[in-house]
Amino acid sequence: MSHSPAQLQALVDRCEQFRDSKAPGGYRDSLALCVIDSVQSTGVTYSSVVNVVDAYRAYRRAQSGEPDTDGVAELLATFDELSGPDGWAAKIGNRNRTSSRGGVLKAEAIRDAAAALAGHGIDSSAVLRETAADTSCLAVVESAWRKVTGQRSGITWHYMQMLAGIPDVKPDRMICRFVADALRLPRRSVTTGFALEILTATAEELGMSPTDLDHAAWQWQRGRK
Structure with a gap:
């Protein structure tokens, strides 16, 4: 139409x-926060998203990390440290799911979306912005993102780009x-x-x-x- x-x-x-x-302004320097916020944001009040973002920041700062410049490598490392999505949801996230029917924990979707970006060499917001200049390359990354459970509509993909500083x-x-x-x-x-x-x-x-x-x-x- x-x-x-x-x-x-x-x-x-x-x-x-x-x-x-x-x-x-979003999170121009933290692709990790872009992924977390975008996937957590669907179907909930935004205050619950803020709680998860704040918990991630607190967790990383307790490690002497800098969440406001984290890329997907740092985000994926937190899943390894916390024994996967269940542990991540307990320590940082919540039990919200991508769908009430047949969905997965949003923590799992966050991990898988971050892995999809990493698998295409998108490790930071700056690299994502550079990739956005090549629409054919960006379309390949978008396709991988949309294959993550609960992300097929592309809503979180567009929102993630906005948070990273790409007009959308x-x-x-x-x-x-x-x-x-x-x-x-x-x-x-x-x-x-x-x-x-x-x-x-x-x-x-x-x-x-x-x-x-x-x-x-x-x-x-x-x-x-």
Whole structure:
């Protein structure tokens, strides 16, 4: 489903109010925190994500590590030290799962997503940003990420990039609802792909970073009754 010129203009008009908005900075120097935050973020209140990020930081600092510059090698090492996802979930994470039906611990998905990045030579946020300049290479890495249990939709992939400083849109439920309501479409009809495409195009029309527009739209939609 591609957007029409009229739909794009309608969304541009709705998003004019966000033109000066800025998103938080994310974790430009810590790919480890990007992976943790993105995988933990789906289907939960963000406070639970903050708790896991803070616990990881505390664990690494107790080792005299620097979590705010950790790459995936340091993240994967914590799983080895804690005897795998169960131990990691007990010490750092929680028992949240990627899905209530047939899902795995998010700790397991974090480990596997980090391993997918490492397997393609993506060991830091800086390398990820460099790779993003080559769309064909990035597509290979994205395919590996989406093969991790619970990550098939690509929502966490897009969010992980945003946290690493790559302009993008996280087409989650809140963003899909925002697009549907703005265009007066049935919510069920708006796919993640359509929301990603049209919000990215809207950001370009407004001269904004897609990340900044995504954050503003998400916050606006969350505040609706």
